[in-house]
Amino acid sequence: MTGVQVPLARVALSTASVYPENCATAFDLAQRLGYDGLEVMVWTDPVSQEAGALKALSDLHGMPIVSIHAPTLLLTQRVWGPEAWPKVDNSIALAAAVGADTVVLHPPFRWQKEYAVEFADGVALREHDSGIRLAVENMFPWRARNRSVEAYLPHWDPVTQPYDHVTLDLSHTATAGSDAMAMAVALGPRLAHLHLADGLGSARDEHLVPGRGSQPCAELLELLAVQHFSGSVVVEVGTRRMSERQRESDLAESLAFARLHLAAAAVL
Numbered sequence: 001m002t003g004v005q006v007p008l009a010r011v012a013l014s015t016a017s018v019y020p021e022n023c024a025t026a027f028d029l030a031q032r033l034g035y036d037g038l039e040v041m042v043w044t045d046p047v048s049q050e051a052g053a054l055k056a057l058s059d060l061h062g063m064p065i066v067s068i069h070a071p072t073l074l075l076t077q078r079v080w081g082p083e084a085w086p087k088v089d090n091s092i093a094l095a096a097a098v099g100a101d102t103v104v105l106h107p108p109f110r111w112q113k114e115y116a117v118e119f120a121d122g123v124a125l126r127e128h129d130s131g132i133r134l135a136v137e138n139m140f141p142w143r144a145r146n147r148s149v150e151a152y153l154p155h156w157d158p159v160t161q162p163y164d165h166v167t168l169d170l171s172h173t174a175t176a177g178s179d180a181m182a183m184a185v186a187l188g189p190r191l192a193h194l195h196l197a198d199g200l201g202s203a204r205d206e207h208l209v210p211g212r213g214s215q216p217c218a219e220l221l222e223l224l225a226v227q228h229f230s231g232s233v234v235v236e237v238g239t240r241r242m243s244e245r246q247r248e249s250d251l252a253e254s255l256a257f258a259r260l261h262l263a264a265a266a267v268l
Contacts, residue, residue, distance in 0.1 A: 008228065008229075008230040009224065009225075009229045009230060009231060009232065009233050009262060010036040010037055010066055010232045010233070011035060011036050011232075011233045011234075011235065011255060011258045011259065011262070012030075012035055012036055012037040012038055012039050012066045012067070012232050012233070012234045012235070013026060013029065013030040013033075013035045013037075013038055013039070013234070013235050013251065013255075014026075014038075014039040014041060014069070014195070014234050014235060014236040015038060015039065015040050015041045015045075015048065016039075016041040016069070016236055017235055017236055017237050017238075017239060017251060017254075018239060018247065018251075019041075019238075019239075019240055020240060022045045022047060023040065023045055023047040023048050023053075023054065023057060024047065024057060026038060027057045027058070027060070027061045027063055028061065029247075029248060029251060030061065030063050031061040031062065031063055032248075033248070033251055033252050033255055034255060035063070035235075035255060036064075036066075037063055037064040037065060037066040037232070038058070038063055038064070038065050038066065039065075039066060039067040039068070039069055039104070039232070039234045039236075040054060040065055040067070040068050040069065040094075040098075040100075041069040041071075042068060042069060042070060042071040042076065042079060042080075042090075042091060042094070043071060043073075043075070043076050043079060044076075044079060049079070049080070049090075049094070051094055051097035051098050054094075054098050055097070055098055058098065058099075064099065065095075065098045065099060065100045066100055066101070066102065066232045066234070067095070067100050067101070067102040067103065067104055067135075067193065067232055067234065068091050068094050068095040068098070068100050068102070068103050068104070069091075069103075069104045069105075070087055070088055070091035070103055070104065070105040070106075071087050071091070072084070072087060072088070072105050072106040073106065074109075084108065084112055084115040085115070085118075085122065088103070088105060088122075088123075088126065088134070089126070091103045091105070092126060092130050092132050092134075095132050096130065096132060100132075101132060101133060102132065102133045102134075102135050102165075102192065102193055102231075102232065103132055103133070103134050103135070104135050104137055104167045104193060104195075105123075105134060105135075105136060105137065106136070106137050106139060106152070107119065107136060107137075107139060107152045107153065107154070107155070107156065107158070107161075108152065108153050109151060109152060109153070110150065110151055110152060110153050112153070113153070116153035116154060119153075119154070120154070120161060120162050120163065123136065123163060124162075124163075124164065127164060127165070133164075133165045133192055133193075134163075134165060135163075135165040135166055135167040135192045135193040136158050136161070136163045136165070136166055136167065137158070137166070137167040137168075137169055137172070137195070138156065138157060138158050138159075138166070138167070138168055138169055138172050138173065138176070138178070138183065139151070139152050139156035139157075139172055139176070140156055140172050140175040140176035140178075140205070141156060141176065142203075143203040144203065156176065157176070157178065157183075158187075159183055159186050159187060163190065164190060165190060165192040165193070166187050166190050166191055166192060166193070167192070167193040167194070167195060168180065168183060168184060168187070168191055168193070168194050168195070168220075169194075169195035169197065169236070170194075170195065170196060170197050170198060170199070170210070170215045170217055170220070171195070171197035171198065171199045171205055171206055171207040171208070171213075171215075171236070172195075172199075172205065173199075173215060174198065174199025174200060174201050174202075174206065174213055174214060174215050175199060175201070175202070175203065175204070175205050175206070177201060180215055180216055180220055181216050181219060181220060181223070184220055184223060184224075191224075191229075191231070192231045193231050193232055193234065194220075194224070194229075194231065194232070194233045194234065195234050195236040196210050196217065196221075196233050196234065196235050196236065196237075196254065196257075196258055197209075197210060197215075197235070197236050197237050197238075198210045198211060198212050198213030198214070198215050198217055198237075199213045199214065199215060200213045200214050201213075201214055206238065207236060207237050207238040208237065208238070209237050209250050209253055209254050209257070210235075210237075210254055210257045210258070211253075211257055217257070217261070218257075218261045221233070221258060221261035221262050222261050222262075224262070225261070225262045225263065233258055233262065235251065235254040235255065235258065237250060237251070237254055239251070
């Protein structure tokens, strides 16, 4: 007899998925659509930077905060000042204050040479001292006019780097032309966090609804289910130019996709 075995993985919504709307909108949508929690992208929305305000939203909607995304994007370089480590340290403190177990961060940009030299050791030290997982995200080369630029140090691909925890982003694998399944297998237990999205391989980071691009979103979720993945699956799709109704529809579809493919057939 066969049944359905659902892994411990939480399916959360990234607040980036409602941009340019704010954190309050994300919490409301996550609750109404049935997500398990939120990943908070720290950006210019003051609520995203303030533990008390985030805890109030979490309590109001009954939505736990599973992770904090540090403001290490190009567009958030002014958030919490220009220096890199304070951004990471503030993100760790915010995660601890709101009960999140993971901080997602990008590798250093190539012009952050001193930060890059210290990065791997600094991440490991902060994980040890805080008890918070620092899951470094896979990125991609920047491409323009048939040229490719290595924009990240020590590399955009975290597989060969000494990070204990990694975030795998399936929009980024599309842009990089990476083999997402091979990366997941190579990472093994170091794969701690998943950004669920899709892409068609253009030079633009597309963040499509899973199933609308070329990435093996379904196959990867099914692999994680079989492996009893206990991290978080975070829907991070782009809805910037959508109406409120379109946004809600796409985020509902993304959640349904994740739920479906995380259900693994098991012999009872």
